[in-house]
Amino acid sequence: MKDLARYCLGGMLALLLIGNVTAQTGLDEHSAHASSDVVRPRPPENATPEERRAFYQKRAAERVKAGGGGDPVAALARTAPGNATLDTAPVKRTQDKSTPAKPEEPARASGRPAGMGMAMRGGGPLWLSDSPPSRGDGAARGGMGGMMGMGGMAMGGERGGAPSKRLWLRAGSDPQKSGFAREDGEAINETLIVRPQGPIEGEALPPPVDGKKNLLFDMPVQGYYRVYASSRKLQGEVLNVSVAKAEISNFGHGGDEEERAQALVAPRVLESAPIEIVREKAPDEKTFFQLKSGDEQAFVVLQKGLPLQGARVRFVSHEGWSKEAVSDEQGRVNFQIIRDYFPPWDDFKKRFKASYLVIAEANAAEQGMFKDMPYSSVRYQTTLSGNYYPSPNDYRSYAWGLGIGLLIVLFCGTAVYLYRRRRLKPFREVRFDER
Amino acid sequence: MSAKPVLDKVRDVVNEVDFNRFRFWFQLVAFVLFVYGGYLAIDLGSKLPFFSCGYNREGRAGVCYLLPLQHQLGRPLAMLFSMASLAILTGFLTFVLWFIVLNKGWCGFVCPLGTLQDWISALRRRMGIRFSNYTQGQFAQLTKIKFVLLALMILIPLGVGGGIFSRDMSPPFCLICPARMILPMFTGDFSQFTVDFSSKTAIFMTALGISITALFLVGSFVKKRFFCFFCPMSALHYLISKPALLKLKKDGSKCTRCGDCYAVCDMEIKEIADDVKTTDIMTDDCTLCLKCVASCPESGALKATFAGIPIFVSTEAGFIKRMNKGCQHGK
Numbered sequence: 001m002k003d004l005a006r007y008c009l010g011g012m013l014a015l016l017l018i019g020n021v022t023a024q025t026g027l028d029e030h031s032a033h034a035s036s037d038v039v040r041p042r043p044p045e046n047a048t049p050e051e052r053r054a055f056y057q058k059r060a061a062e063r064v065k066a067g068g069g070g071d072p073v074a075a076l077a078r079t080a081p082g083n084a085t086l087d088t089a090p091v092k093r094t095q096d097k098s099t100p101a102k103p104e105e106p107a108r109a110s111g112r113p114a115g116m117g118m119a120m121r122g123g124g125p126l127w128l129s130d131s132p133p134s135r136g137d138g139a140a141r142g143g144m145g146g147m148m149g150m151g152g153m154a155m156g157g158e159r160g161g162a163p164s165k166r167l168w169l170r171a172g173s174d175p176q177k178s179g180f181a182r183e184d185g186e187a188i189n190e191t192l193i194v195r196p197q198g199p200i201e202g203e204a205l206p207p208p209v210d211g212k213k214n215l216l217f218d219m220p221v222q223g224y225y226r227v228y229a230s231s232r233k234l235q236g237e238v239l240n241v242s243v244a245k246a247e248i249s250n251f252g253h254g255g256d257e258e259e260r261a262q263a264l265v266a267p268r269v270l271e272s273a274p275i276e277i278v279r280e281k282a283p284d285e286k287t288f289f290q291l292k293s294g295d296e297q298a299f300v301v302l303q304k305g306l307p308l309q310g311a312r313v314r315f316v317s318h319e320g321w322s323k324e325a326v327s328d329e330q331g332r333v334n335f336q337i338i339r340d341y342f343p344p345w346d347d348f349k350k351r352f353k354a355s356y357l358v359i360a361e362a363n364a365a366e367q368g369m370f371k372d373m374p375y376s377s378v379r380y381q382t383t384l385s386g387n388y389y390p391s392p393n394d395y396r397s398y399a400w401g402l403g404i405g406l407l408i409v410l411f412c413g414t415a416v417y418l419y420r421r422r423r424l425k426p427f428r429e430v431r432f433d434e435r
Numbered sequence: 436m437s438a439k440p441v442l443d444k445v446r447d448v449v450n451e452v453d454f455n456r457f458r459f460w461f462q463l464v465a466f467v468l469f470v471y472g473g474y475l476a477i478d479l480g481s482k483l484p485f486f487s488c489g490y491n492r493e494g495r496a497g498v499c500y501l502l503p504l505q506h507q508l509g510r511p512l513a514m515l516f517s518m519a520s521l522a523i524l525t526g527f528l529t530f531v532l533w534f535i536v537l538n539k540g541w542c543g544f545v546c547p548l549g550t551l552q553d554w555i556s557a558l559r560r561r562m563g564i565r566f567s568n569y570t571q572g573q574f575a576q577l578t579k580i581k582f583v584l585l586a587l588m589i590l591i592p593l594g595v596g597g598g599i600f601s602r603d604m605s606p607p608f609c610l611i612c613p614a615r616m617i618l619p620m621f622t623g624d625f626s627q628f629t630v631d632f633s634s635k636t637a638i639f640m641t642a643l644g645i646s647i648t649a650l651f652l653v654g655s656f657v658k659k660r661f662f663c664f665f666c667p668m669s670a671l672h673y674l675i676s677k678p679a680l681l682k683l684k685k686d687g688s689k690c691t692r693c694g695d696c697y698a699v700c701d702m703e704i705k706e707i708a709d710d711v712k713t714t715d716i717m718t719d720d721c722t723l724c725l726k727c728v729a730s731c732p733e734s735g736a737l738k739a740t741f742a743g744i745p746i747f748v749s750t751e752a753g754f755i756k757r758m759n760k761g762c763q764h765g766k
Contacts, residue, residue: 286492348634350633351602392626392629395632395637396626396629396630396631396632397630397632400630400632401628401629401630401641408645408646409649409652409653412649412653413653416567
């Protein structure tokens with residue numbers, strides 16, 4: 001048995017190494033592909049500082065003129081909405097794997113777009129997380145981990161009572177390093193919750209009290225609970241509208257089946273939301289669905305309940321890898337969840353809960369007044385966060401399973417055959433002399 | 436025509452039925468229902484008293500009670516001993532309600548894993564390979580294993596909930612149950628035929644599960660109803676079988692101890708032939724397949740009753756009819 005375990009572990013490590021090498025090779029290829037696609041113009045090498053400054057100012061002006069996006073890749077993507085489903089498109093790598101730094105945060109709210117082109121508040125886009133910044137994510141917590149929540153988040157609540165959920169509003173495009181969203185007195189904030197059996201237009205969710213920073217709500221019935229934290233703020237002549245959304249699934253094994261069936265087919269869209277992202281459910285998706293590394297996941301960007309074409313959508317993985325796409329005429333984008341969980345094998349946890357963040361942005365030439373101030377255009381930004389887990393293909397082996405099974409069948413079959421053969425008594429004729 | 440002769444005629448038809456054929460078709464329908472019923476949106480809940488495996492995600496028409504039971508017992512102890520434990524009690528009551536209808540007849544007529552063992556035995560018979568028997572000494576020892584497994588199946592999840600054992604050990608019995616690997620296979624799902632390398636416990640449990648499945652396949656081929664000797668569901672059934680509606684009764688005064696019932700018993704239960712005092716003859720190993728009733732030549736010596744009403748009684752005429760049919764099949 002000891003030997004078997006050693007062989008098992010040896011095989012496992014070999015597979016892991018192969019997996020690691022394959023994954024790294026794949027990423028490097030993607031990275032190389034992405035970098036070859038994006039050729040940034042550079043000033044001449046012998047240019048003076050004044051010339052360099054003039055060159056960069058000119059390039060920035062041209063970029064703003066081209067459509068406001070700060071990122072050349074986003075600009076490239078904008079020109080090709082048909083490529084929204086980027087199954088074969090290169091993964092854009094925003095950090096070098098050899099450096100520990102995470103993808104850079106968009107520039108502070110100085111009016112100059114960076115990264116995805118917009119920062120609603122200092123620190124990056126707003127998003128709702130089910131863990132505070134200090135705790136981070138990781139192995140599923142609690143006995144119910146992996147059964148409910150934002151793709152499998154553990155619930156709180158009094159024992160025997162209705163489950164409850166806490167969410168934290170965070171700012172930044174890195175699921176691990178994003179801090180708390182800072183208070184902004186100039187912005188108008190609103191938080192709505194849409195409950196499974198509540199009004200479809202949602203209800204206001206009370207802000208945190210007693211100095212706490214989390215939003216807390218009960219989930220008495222089964223179904224999807226959606227929370228929208230929206231913010232509006234004027235920056236120059238541009239109105240920034242940001243909607244951070246979280247969708248929490250609350251299903252149990254027991255409970256009312258009719259209630260569950262209704263919840264599964266209920267609409268998951270808030271028609272009054274200025275912009276939102278909806279995670280598209282697979283046709284065969286069950287109540288305890290968990291997104292796994294390697295899965296394809298589609299998201300739909302909606303504006304006032306209608307598909308939004310041409311929105312720039314970025315998917316950011318737990319480790320900060322990101323990929324961008326542009327929504328098609330149905331507002332749809334498709335991402336493959338990459339595997340970015342490579343701990344030492346002794347530390348591997350198959351229930352490791354990684355967070356992802358999807359950020360969608362769009363600009364609109366809308367005019368109006370905000371706090372008695374005119375604006376000439378609106379920048380919409382929305383986020384949706386969720387979780388994903390390691391794929392079973394990373395830690396399960398058919399070869400070993402079938403090998404062990406076959407070995408035991410052969411061994412036992414042979415043993416039974418030999419045992420029976422040994423017990424066979426050869427025919428022996430006995431003659432009696434009747435005389 | 437009065438009702439009594441009609442009733443007598445119906446009884447005669449039932450008692451003289453070609454029992455093996457009836458059972459084969461009954462088992463086949465039950466197998467299809469519980470392995471593929473999910474495709475027809477049939478869902479009979481998660482408290483079924485037989486191995487309608489929950490891991491057969493697409494095809495199952497219901498879930499074996501042992502799966503939710505182990506999950507519920509694996510909750511953190513504080514939760515287990517709170518109002519949440521009411522769900523365990525109501526779940527168990529639902530299971531009991533299902534169970535009392537057919538008693539251990541669920542094993543003999545409905546359980547897909549039992550049916551599969553019968554089919555493997557039929558294959559062996561057709562191949563002309565003889566079956567194996569346990570000695571009485573082996574039988575006496577092996578019959579206790581299912582109670583040990585039942586105890587472990589309850590204690591290990593409690594240990595998991597209490598933090599003593601790894602969560603990778605839960606649900607312990609399902610991880611080693613052959614049904615987890617074999618039944619999903621019938622819907623094209625081979626995902627359970629894997630060894631989980633995520634932790635040492637997971638490696639051990641999944642490798643053990645595959646080993647037991649391999650043993651199941653070999654064992655069922657040489658020994659009739661091989662796995663039923665070790666089935667903790669069978670042990671649980673026996674512990675709550677008192678109020679069941681379907682019963683196996685014996686009238687010792689009519690028994691000649693010919694041993695036919697013992698000869699056909701897949702579980703090799705000797706008491707069925709030797710015990711002439713007990714009227715409620717069902718033992719812990721019995722699967723209530725009723726083959727003993729069908730093979731008994733003494734009228735009224737063995738019978739199956741439902742809520743006290745005889746529904747299948749051994750008769751001389753039935754015995755002769757079935758024997759003749761058997762002889763014809765033998766040709």
